[in-house]
Amino acid sequence: MKTAGAVLLLLWLGLLVGAAEGGKAELTCLADIDLFQLKEEVRQTKAQLKAMETRLAASEKTAKGSVAFTAALQPPSWDKNGYGHIGPFSTEMTIIHQKVLTNVGQAYDSKTGVFTAPVRGVYFFTFTTYSWVKEANIGVKLMKNSEEVLLVWEWQDKGDNEDFASNSILLELKVGDRVYMRLPSSFRVAASIWSNIHTFSGFLLYPQ
Numbered sequence: 001m002k003t004a005g006a007v008l009l010l011l012w013l014g015l016l017v018g019a020a021e022g023g024k025a026e027l028t029c030l031a032d033i034d035l036f037q038l039k040e041e042v043r044q045t046k047a048q049l050k051a052m053e054t055r056l057a058a059s060e061k062t063a064k065g066s067v068a069f070t071a072a073l074q075p076p077s078w079d080k081n082g083y084g085h086i087g088p089f090s091t092e093m094t095i096i097h098q099k100v101l102t103n104v105g106q107a108y109d110s111k112t113g114v115f116t117a118p119v120r121g122v123y124f125f126t127f128t129t130y131s132w133v134k135e136a137n138i139g140v141k142l143m144k145n146s147e148e149v150l151l152v153w154e155w156q157d158k159g160d161n162e163d164f165a166s167n168s169i170l171l172e173l174k175v176g177d178r179v180y181m182r183l184p185s186s187f188r189v190a191a192s193i194w195s196n197i198h199t200f201s202g203f204l205l206y207p208q
Helices: 002-064
Strands: 068-072 083-086 093-095 099-104 114-116 121-132 136-144 147-156 162-173 178-183 187-192 199-207
Touching: 121 136, 121 178, 136 162, 147 162, 178 187
Parallel strands: 136 187
Antiparallel strands: 068 099, 068 199, 083 187, 093 178, 114 178, 121 162, 121 187, 121 199, 136 147, 136 178
8 A cells, every 4th residue: 555655645746746847848938939929029139120121211312312414505696586497507515404403412414515424323314496487407416425316306307397396215324434425427407596496405314
C-alpha cells in the first residue's frame, strides 16, 4: 500500500511539473508571437517612413527645379495693323522670341532665343507659328542642340494666305542641353506687335 501510494504521489507530482512546463512553453510561444508581430509592425513602419521620405525628396527636388517659360515673337517692323514678316534669309536663322510672358527659373534667354536646361529631366515643348504671305515656303524647326527634332512646313500658294501651325514634343535633357527654334533658309513667318500669335513654350515635366 505504501508503495502504491508512493507511485501515485510521484505520478501526481509529475503531472504538476508537466503542467507547469506546459504553461511555461505556452507563455514562451505567446511571447515569441508577440515579438514577431512587433518586429513586423516596426518593419512596416520603417517602409512607410522610407516611402514618405522618397516622396518628400522628389517633391522638394521638383520645387527647387521648377522650370517653365513662354515667349512670343514680335516683328522687326510692322504695318498699320501691327503685322510684320520675319524672313526670308539666305541662311538658316535662330528665331528669337523676344517678348517673355513667363520665365520661371530664368532658363530661357530672350536675347538669343535659346532655352538651356538647368536640371536633368524630361521636358515638354510646344510652339505655334503664324504666317501671312502667298507663294512662299512657310514653317519652322525645333532644335535640340544641333539636332532637328521637329519641323512644320508648307508651300503657301496664291489662295489661302493666312495659316497657323503647332507641334509639341517631350525631350529628355541633360544639364546644359539647348532647345531653340530655327527658320530655314528662304522660309518666312509672320508675327504681330499687338497679339501673341507666334509663341514658343516649355516646362520641366519631372527631374531625373
